[in-house]
Every structure is written in C-alpha cells, then in structure tokens.
Amino acid sequence: MSLAAIALIVVMLVCMIIGVPISWSLILASGASLLLDGSALSIIPQRLFTSMDAFTMLAVPLFLVAGDIMAQGSISRRMVNFADSIFGTIRGGLSVVLLVSCAIFAALTGSALATTAAIGAIMYPAMTERKYPKDYTTALLAIGGTLGPIIPPSIVFIFYAQSSNLSVMKLFMSGIIPGILCCALWSVYAIFVAKKEKLPKEGNFSWKKVGIAFKESFLALLMPVIILGGIYLGIFTATEAAAVAVVYGLCISLFVYRDIKVRDLLPMFKNTAKTTANLMILIAAANVFGYLVAYFGITTSLTALVTKLAPNAVLFMVFSGLLLILCGMFMEATAVVVILCPILHPMAMSYGIDPVMYACFMVFLLCMGIATPPFAPSMFVACGISKEPITKVTKRILPMLAIQLIVGILIAVVPFLSTFLPSLV
Amino acid sequence: ETTLRLGSVNGTDSPNQVAAEKLNELLSEKLPEYSIDIFPSGQLGGERDMIESVQMGTLDMVITATTPLANFVPSLNVGELLYLIQDYDHADAVYEGEIGQQWLEDCSNAGMKGLAFTEVGFRQLCYNNKPIETLADLSGMKLRVMENDMHVNGWKTLGCDAVTMGWADAYAGVQQGTIDAVEVPYSLAYANSVYDVCKYISETNHIYTAQCMLISDAAWNGMSEEDQAVFQECATEACAYAKKYARESTEDFKNKMVEKGVTIVEVDLDEFREAIKPLYDQYQAEYGEQIAAIQALAK
Amino acid sequence: MFGKVLDKIQNIINTITGIMLFTMVCIVFVQVIMRYLMGHSISWSEELTRYMFVWMIYAGVNLGIKSGIQIKIDVVDMIFKGNAIKTVRILEHILTIVAILFAAYGSIMLIKVGFRATSPSLHVPMWIMYLVFPVGFLLDLVETIRRIVIEMKGDEGV
Ligand code: NA
Numbered sequence A: 001m002s003l004a005a006i007a008l009i010v011v012m013l014v015c016m017i018i019g020v021p022i023s024w025s026l027i028l029a030s031g032a033s034l035l036l037d038g039s040a041l042s043i044i045p046q047r048l049f050t051s052m053d054a055f056t057m058l059a060v061p062l063f064l065v066a067g068d069i070m071a072q073g074s075i076s077r078r079m080v081n082f083a084d085s086i087f088g089t090i091r092g093g094l095s096v097v098l099l100v101s102c103a104i105f106a107a108l109t110g111s112a113l114a115t116t117a118a119i120g121a122i123m124y125p126a127m128t129e130r131k132y133p134k135d136y137t138t139a140l141l142a143i144g145g146t147l148g149p150i151i152p153p154s155i156v157f158i159f160y161a162q163s164s165n166l167s168v169m170k171l172f173m174s175g176i177i178p179g180i181l182c183c184a185l186w187s188v189y190a191i192f193v194a195k196k197e198k199l200p201k202e203g204n205f206s207w208k209k210v211g212i213a214f215k216e217s218f219l220a221l222l223m224p225v226i227i228l229g230g231i232y233l234g235i236f237t238a239t240e241a242a243a244v245a246v247v248y249g250l251c252i253s254l255f256v257y258r259d260i261k262v263r264d265l266l267p268m269f270k271n272t273a274k275t276t277a278n279l280m281i282l283i284a285a286a287n288v289f290g291y292l293v294a295y296f297g298i299t300t301s302l303t304a305l306v307t308k309l310a311p312n313a314v315l316f317m318v319f320s321g322l323l324l325i326l327c328g329m330f331m332e333a334t335a336v337v338v339i340l341c342p343i344l345h346p347m348a349m350s351y352g353i354d355p356v357m358y359a360c361f362m363v364f365l366l367c368m369g370i371a372t373p374p375f376a377p378s379m380f381v382a383c384g385i386s387k388e389p390i391t392k393v394t395k396r397i398l399p400m401l402a403i404q405l406i407v408g409i410l411i412a413v414v415p416f417l418s419t420f421l422p423s424l425v
Numbered sequence B: 001e002t003t004l005r006l007g008s009v010n011g012t013d014s015p016n017q018v019a020a021e022k023l024n025e026l027l028s029e030k031l032p033e034y035s036i037d038i039f040p041s042g043q044l045g046g047e048r049d050m051i052e053s054v055q056m057g058t059l060d061m062v063i064t065a066t067t068p069l070a071n072f073v074p075s076l077n078v079g080e081l082l083y084l085i086q087d088y089d090h091a092d093a094v095y096e097g098e099i100g101q102q103w104l105e106d107c108s109n110a111g112m113k114g115l116a117f118t119e120v121g122f123r124q125l126c127y128n129n130k131p132i133e134t135l136a137d138l139s140g141m142k143l144r145v146m147e148n149d150m151h152v153n154g155w156k157t158l159g160c161d162a163v164t165m166g167w168a169d170a171y172a173g174v175q176q177g178t179i180d181a182v183e184v185p186y187s188l189a190y191a192n193s194v195y196d197v198c199k200y201i202s203e204t205n206h207i208y209t210a211q212c213m214l215i216s217d218a219a220w221n222g223m224s225e226e227d228q229a230v231f232q233e234c235a236t237e238a239c240a241y242a243k244k245y246a247r248e249s250t251e252d253f254k255n256k257m258v259e260k261g262v263t264i265v266e267v268d269l270d271e272f273r274e275a276i277k278p279l280y281d282q283y284q285a286e287y288g289e290q291i292a293a294i295q296a297l298a299k
Numbered sequence C: 001m002f003g004k005v006l007d008k009i010q011n012i013i014n015t016i017t018g019i020m021l022f023t024m025v026c027i028v029f030v031q032v033i034m035r036y037l038m039g040h041s042i043s044w045s046e047e048l049t050r051y052m053f054v055w056m057i058y059a060g061v062n063l064g065i066k067s068g069i070q071i072k073i074d075v076v077d078m079i080f081k082g083n084a085i086k087t088v089r090i091l092e093h094i095l096t097i098v099a100i101l102f103a104a105y106g107s108i109m110l111i112k113v114g115f116r117a118t119s120p121s122l123h124v125p126m127w128i129m130y131l132v133f134p135v136g137f138l139l140d141l142v143e144t145i146r147r148i149v150i151e152m153k154g155d156e157g158v
C-alpha cells in the first residue's frame, strides 16, 4: 500500500476520533492523501458534485419535508394513533410497527436512506411522544433502513448483477427471506427490550377504539396507500412518490384538517433545507473517500490478502465476510460491490460456492454496513431526524447489528435461505 | 515506467474492456515503459465525470460513449441523430474516415487527446406490452432515453414520450410500468439483464453508439514524439480489435437473450427512416453541412 | 457588527434554499402529472431539480456549522472536561478549516474545466453550476472562524 493510501485511512480515523465532523474528516483525509500522491485536489469538489447530481438522492429531502408536514400537522399523529389502537396493546408494539413499515417500504424502493427518511419522519415524533427512548428509536430507524436494499427492488443487487452477469431477478429473490427473517428477529428483540425497559402500553384492545382511530385517521391513512399504490402500479418512482406525498400532505393539512397555516411553510422548508445540506455533504464526502479507496487500490490489495489466506471455501467465506464487513464500515455499499464483485464472485465460483448465495451474502453484509459506524448513512439520516448523538445511538444499535450478523452467517451456513426463492424463477 | 489509469462505465465483457486489455497487451510489446490499469464498471465514476477527470488530468484515460462526450466536443453531437448512420459500413466510413479524424482533433479544443473510436453497436428498443413492428405501435409510448437533445427530440419526432431518468430508476421503472421501454445496444442489454424485465426487443437500429478512447493532455504531452506515434498506433489497433469483437459478440448476445425468453421483433425500417426526416430539418441550420457530409458516405 | 451581517446573509441563503426545496417538490410533482395525465414529459426538469439540489446542499452547509448540527463522533466529550475540551474544540475547528481549504482550492480547477462543457439538457455552462463551491466553502470558512472566536471568548450564547 502506498503512503497516500495509508494517510487516507489514518488521517480519517484520527480526525474522527478527535471529533472533527465526519464530513470534514473525510474531506481532510482525502485532501491529505491526494497531496501526498501528487494528484489534483479537484477530485474532491468533483466527487462532491457528481455524487449529489443524482435524482434518486432527492428522495431523502423530499421524504423529510413530507414527514415535517405530517408531524407539524396531525397526519402522523393520526396514523400512529391508528397503529397504536391495534398494536399499542402489546408492549413495544409500535417498535414492531416501525420495523414492519420499513420492510414494506423497502419492498417498494431500492434505497436505504429513502426508507429511513420516510418511516422516520412519520413515526419518530409520535414514538417519542409515547416515551420511547430517543436513542433507541433512532437506532431502530437506522437498522430498519438497511432493509431498503436487502428486500427487492434493490440498487445494490442491480449493481451486483451488472458486475457478475447473474440475473437481477434471481438476486432480487435471494434477498426476500433473509430480509424478512431479519425483520422478524429484530421485532422479537424489540418486544424483549420493551418488556425489559417497561416501554409504554395502551390499555386493552377494543374494536371501538380501533373504529374511532380509523375514522379520525382515514385521510391520513390514504397517504401510505397513495405512496405505496402509486409506486406499485408504476404511476411514479420512489423519488416522485415523495413529492406526491408532500403535495397530498399539504393539501389535507392546509384544507381539510387545517392544522398547518401557509405561513408555517417557509420555516418548515428552510429547516429541512438546512438538515438536508448537512446530511448530504456527509454522504457526498464519503463518496470522495470511497472513490479514493478505489483510486489508490486499497480494496484490491486487501482482496489479495484474502486470497492468500484462504485455502478452502470455508475460510474464504470467513475472510471475505470480514473484508466485506470492514469495507461496509467505511464505504458505500454500491461502491464496494462495483470494486469487489468482479474479484470475489469468480473466486467464490472457483471454490464451488453457489453464486446466488454468495451474492446475497455479500450484499447483505454490505447493507449491514449502512448502519455500522463510523460511516453509517442510514444512522446519519436517522440522527438528522432525531438530533441524537452518534455514540448513544451506536450503543443502542449494537445488539441489532449482532442479530443482523447472525442472519448473515445463517445465509452462508444455510444456503436454502437465499437460493430457494431464486430457484422458483 | 508509467502506469496509466483507464476508466470505463461498461463491464468486464464489454468491447471497452476488450479495447483496454488489448491496448495493454500491445503496449507491453511495443512500448513496455507504459502499462494500463483498468477500472471498469464505473469504479471511477460516470462517463461525464470521467471525461472531466481526463480534462483535469486526475484520470489518464477513458473510453466513453460519444453521447456524453458531445457535451464537451459539440461537433460530435451530429452522430447522435436517429437513423443518420445506416449500417456498419457507413459507420466505418464516417468514424474511420476524415470526419472521424476531425472529431478526434476537435477533442483537443476540450483539453484532451482523442485517440480512436470503437463501438458498442446499434441501439435497440426493449419493452414489455405488445410487439412493436410499425410506427403506429410506437405512438404515445413512454421511453427512457439518454440525456441528449438529439435522442429526446428524435423519439418525440417518432411519436414517443421521451423520459430522461437514471438507469437504476429506468430498470425498476420498466418492470413496474412507470415507463414502457428502454433503448440500449444488445451487448449492454445483456450485461444489464434487460431480459429480466423486458419481453420484447424491436430491432430498430436507431442510433449507432460509438465509443471514443481519450487520453489526458498531461499524460500525452509527457511522452516523446516517437512514443506518441507508437502509442497512437497501439490505440488505433486496440480499438479496431474491440470493434471487431463488438460486431461478433452482438450476434452472441442476441442469441443469449433469445435463450432467456426474449422475442426479437423485426420492424419496417424504411417507415422509421422516413418519419425521422423532420428531425433533420430541425437541426438543418446548426448541423446541415455535417449531416449532408455524413449522408454522402452512405452506400 | 460583522456577526450581524453574517447572520443576515445566512438567513437570506437559508430562505433561498428553502424556496429551492419547495420548487423542487413542485417540479417533480408537475413532472408526474405531465407524464401520467398529459402523456408528455419535460426533458429538462430532472436536470434542473438535480442542479438545484446540489446548490441547496453546498450553499447550506454553513448553516449547519452555525447551529452545531454537524454529525460527529463524540467520544472526546466523554473523556475530556473543562479547559481541555475547549482546546480540543478549537483543534477540531482548525482541522475543519484545513479541510475546507483543500476542497476550496480544488474547486478552482474544477471551475476552469467547467468552461469547456455544457450540461446535457439545459445547455448551461458547467462552471456556473460549480460556482456553488467557492461561494459555499467561503461561507463555511467564515462560519468556522466565528466558531473559534466564540470558543475562545467562551461565549456559548451566540
Ligand atoms: Na428494496
């Protein structure tokens, strides 16, 4: 590894630990390594620009605005009231609602950030109102978002298919069972946490309460129906759905419920613009960093190490798994897939490992990285909503990451989980 | 001993990869002090940003479609007109003749050295609903096109609703029905598993997508004149080799897609060529001379 | 005095970015309506929203520096107390300034190549788009320097 490559990693870690904002840590490390390499610093603003010059990214601020409108008015309160009237009678029921909502939303969009932004904006205010711990709710949102690219459709699987010539449809199918399994195990864990920490519970179940809540929330409940139905029927894309959600939310909050006034709008949009800028420069700075990791050939030299260490299929799974977790901690999932898939996929084949299973294994571990600090985009989005500090949320998310890791190992040990559904298409 | 970083957005079995590998092989024989480090599959970014990186000298070489390159080298735009390039012979007469040479020289106005052209082939229409054989079948269809005026206006002239969106959105979109069709050459259709989301491919052959191999001024000017001559020779040979591969593999990719269950539909090309004429009138003022020069090379 | 002028500029920028966000919502919504109901798409709208998005981000970063909502790892806060933490904070700000200077310096070269390209749909020269970087980074720089001054004065209330 070159001096520049080492500087890239070391400077980044040192700055982050000192407490320099993550975005500037990444940019400083990138700049230092570029200077050492004798390359032009223009790579930094160029990557900052191109990584955000993407229509799919727009889904994040649009869902944040939609969420703001729902929270400032009464839409999200009404929606959650309805969910609460059914599931609130179970201790921790709303946390399960949150996770399941993430899985449902994940089935419609390929993006982790859109998932966290959409569900977080709706559920977070109402859950903290019901005394769910803020750091815990933030962690749930961050981990739930990782389902976005695990459950199809998935941007990460599309990139994997491109780099490996496997069928996208088969890869999509491979993510379904692991995704649902993960969501189920987290739900069990969430109920366990609720019992242990005595999270609130809403009286006893009654049809009358459900009926009242349904009547009060009917128009609000149409919102997810419109979003999900619109994407499902192919009327609009996930990003466009966010804009439709904003317009629909504004219409019923301004004219039907009348709990938002026109003069509230500017402060709301100003605030979301500010939050978005801070969130997005972080994601963009990570793109600069990830680009340089490829540029300096760091991933390829790590992969060479894995090859050297792995004499058989089992050790190959272990070492490549560790490599993927490490890469996922620092880089964006699609970037890692583009670099590592062309190397690891043929190696897996040569060891006689089922290619679809390996694809699922790789994508799953990388998606876990979306919520694994230091670079944890879905956690950043969740923290952007809740304003909770990273370290507190990290402590809360560790058990959930452990569960995800166990599912990751299960994918490798029980190939059936990832290969059964693809074998049907 | 110099290693040049070369980027491409296409995958490892694309003509671009073949060109890059061939170039590396030729250099090792003829100019061993140079070697190529290949970054396929967009590892170093999209085509637009890679071209920009070559301008800045932060990337040494790129092989890119001429479509995004036309934003930097405006004269290239004319090649993006639908049905201007008739067939392979015509494409060779244009891109390997004087016009092509002029385009390569025009690249230096944008601060890059254009080396040679290769190709990914003619673009085809991929969709789901019912077979498209005539112009009438096309009417009102929502089609994802690349971000380029010629492409957008061309399809509008043919009666389609041309939508510009990113590839990932388009892929999901054609499956969910947000859009009706995408258009790509056979090799890219196969590499991107278009067969998973599209039942039909109409052989519209509407645009010839050339690829251009470029090197940064910094890297180029760092070579002695003799080395430049040898390097140019290697690049030309590598691109010609890749073009041959592109043409041979197109049949291959087409057959593989038929095996995957895609139905190939023949269309009445004369009807399409007739219907596209108003597009040429639209660009007459700006590109009239070039259009005439290119048309004159058709047999 | 200088602080008040800066506040005013920042408020204007925040208002502009807020309006940009609202405009983006409208454009995307209209795009859906046009495609679905009119069967006719606007080909430049996607590019316009993307570029507005980029401007909204990089013009708005300084607002986050100001309100202290930048995401960072806060291990130091648990280890150090009192004066030590003040020193660390100032070090953080100085490192941030170095990072800003790296990025700002790089953007000059980017603008230079931006003179040789236009955007694919709107045909706007790219250097106009890239202009957001020097503008944004300058604001980030000034705001970070203000953070250092405040840290030294020990005045948390500004
Ligand atoms: Na998904």
Ligand code: NA
Pocket: A328, A329, A330, A331, A368, A369, A370, A371, A372, A373, A374, A375, A376, A377
């Ligand atoms: Na991570």
